[in-house]
Amino acid sequence: MELEAAPRKISCVIIDDEPLALDVLADYCAQVPFLDVRGQFHDALAALAFLQDTPVDLVLLDIHMPRLTGLQLAQLLPTPGPRIIFTTAYDTYAVRSYELSVTDYLLKPIAFERFLQAIHKVRQSFLPVPAPVAEASPPPEAMFVKHENRLQRVAFDDILYIEGMKEYLLIYTSQGKILTLQSFRRVEEVLTADRFARIHKSFLVALHRIEHVERGKVQVGGRLLPIGDTYRDSFAALIRAHNQL
Known part of the structure; x- marks a missing residue:
């Protein structure tokens, strides 16, 4: 799947308590020219503190984490807040995640192609909505x-x-x-x-x-x-x- 040049950078943070998963997502982000990674966090509380002071466009968020789950963190983010893509090894949270209006829900192990599809959704959400084209009036009779x-x-x-x-x-x-x-x-x-x-x-x-x-x-x-x-x-x-x- 090819990605066209984006009109602007999309700032993001990656939150995952598994170092390997964090590295994989960081590598994926590095391959997308319009993604600007502002931070990588193993700890959800540290990530929340960062996000309260530093607004970003997108959060790549694991769900199963100690002390604060991804679902809990998502509910603590400001409204309107960043787009959220959940990254998890469990499919049991899919319904709950969509109740939170997340952009996408990725199951680990995450293929790069599937990652790009989710990022494309985020990018599309930032593009301006074209004005409706007015229908031409029929010529007078x-x-x-x-x-x-x-x-x-x-x-x-x-x-x-x-x-x-x-x-x-x-x-x-x-x-x-x-x-x-x-x-x-x-x-x-x-x-x-x-x-x-x-x-x-x-x-x-x-x-x-x-x-x-x-x-x-x-x-x-x-x-x-x-x-x-x-x-x-x-x-x-x-x-x-x-x-x-």
Whole structure:
């Protein structure tokens, strides 16, 4: 199991009354670049005194120890306190350990791979939680325009084309015509470029309503509309992008 570089060091202490077990854990810690061992203790009371004065991120803690067990020591640590990984030869304390919200419970003899898994859990607990990604809002399906004395809803699917008439726009739809006091610039901000295209200073067409293109003109709704020189190249590229064969 490979470990990536950690964003910061994780300080830890090792507590075990067995010298051999202490040496094994110290050796394991030395092989993990982001672990910073601040102390090794054979005596649980000495370790508790150290931890009361020196906060650390992680405690590797044996359970069966004289004078003060690992379970008792864990309950004496400040809250919120360090992450705890129990290291023991006995599986009878597993349920009790999880009641104390320990990060992991390792049974001796501890394989290095299993040790790394537990350390990875600790490391993950210190990583910042990514902010939830907001779901993109679905694109609008219609717009409202001023028409006579009301706001008229115009569904994008119904639009055939729009004709500019000085300060007015005449919107041709499958339902009829709508005259509104509006500018092309404002309408183009609302209509999506993948569905509508300006072909002339006076005309904007719905791409899905185009019947055919011929000799510099576009037929929409049975009417031939001119393609202006300014828009000819961009419109040709748009047609090619829409699966021209």
